[in-house]
Amino acid sequence: MKKTAQLTLLETTIKELGYTLRYEKGNFLGGECRLREDNVVVVNKFIPLEGKIYTLALVISNINPPGLSPDIRKIIDNLIPNTLFARENR
Numbered sequence: 001m002k003k004t005a006q007l008t009l010l011e012t013t014i015k016e017l018g019y020t021l022r023y024e025k026g027n028f029l030g031g032e033c034r035l036r037e038d039n040v041v042v043v044n045k046f047i048p049l050e051g052k053i054y055t056l057a058l059v060i061s062n063i064n065p066p067g068l069s070p071d072i073r074k075i076i077d078n079l080i081p082n083t084l085f086a087r088e089n090r
Contacts, residue, residue: 003049006075010056013072014041017065030055054079 001009014021020038023045030043030052043055057079060072068076 003053007049007053009071010053013060014056017063031059
């Protein structure tokens with residue numbers, strides 16, 4: 001799967017989980033936070049595509065929602081090998 005397709009799939013998953021996705025500039029990589037009553041994922045818009053994919057995959061693995069698609073699980077397992085998803089598939 002191409003990197004742009006991976007990013008689109010991760011962005012869609014974040015939004016389906018009820019999070020607002022924002023690309024902002026600053027001196028940070030990104031992550032999730034709670035802003036008032038909204039769940040927000042913020043990603044640095046100036047990091048390379050691979051960094052954006054890694055950041056979103058890390059957030060999804062930390063949320064650990066049930067019923068993720070096999071494509072999302074594969075992306076997370078490839079980037080973050082010590083996740084629960086990697087242990088489930090052994």
